[in-house]
Amino acid sequence: AQSVAQPEDQVNVAEGNPLTVKCTYSVSGNPYLFWYVQYPNRGLQFLLKYITGDNLVKGSYGFEAEFNKSQTSFHLKKPSALVSDSALYFCAVRERDSSYKLIFGSGTRLLVRP
């Protein structure tokens, strides 16, 4: 069965330090991979996606993610965290033969302290 795992409920980092939010998946074939961010009382905002090609994908607000096929992972990273990055982050996958169905992880809360 398709699944997405975000093993950490919360990630705490100091402002200015690098951050990583982890995501692993179990989907047949080579899926499409997405990261979304949710700020309090807001909808999900698209950050970035992996379709094909370069394993390092750059997205909005200085975020990037690295696709690792052998480890079936798609970790979200940022070289220098900002307090304003504090939010809930969701990883999502979609099988290539599915035109629409996104499977979401449970979310990871990122807390960046000043």
Added chain:
Amino acid sequence: DAGVIQSPRHEVTEMGQEVTLRCKPISGHNSLFWYRQTMMRGLELLIYFNNNVPIDDSGMPEDRFSAKMPNASFSTLKIQPSEPRDSAVYFCASSLETQAPGDTQYFGPGTRLTVL
């Protein structure tokens, strides 16, 4: 450029009442999704429309839930009768489904529903 618009943003109702949630997708998008978000179950896809036609409603929890898309710019999700366990945040999302891979879904701000 307006994103996905949802109304109301908050709804408080009593058990047994009918609730109607509304969504206006991004202009030009041909696919629309309704999701439900709860602490226990996370984000769940309820129903998916393509070109105003329901394609997948397997996530609709029970007959109390119904969704319509009478035209390309409007959709409703109705719960009748509502129950306390329906309390959740309901999101609408839209995308432009093309032959290109990896179409992105764009989400609205959500409707927070509380059923007393």
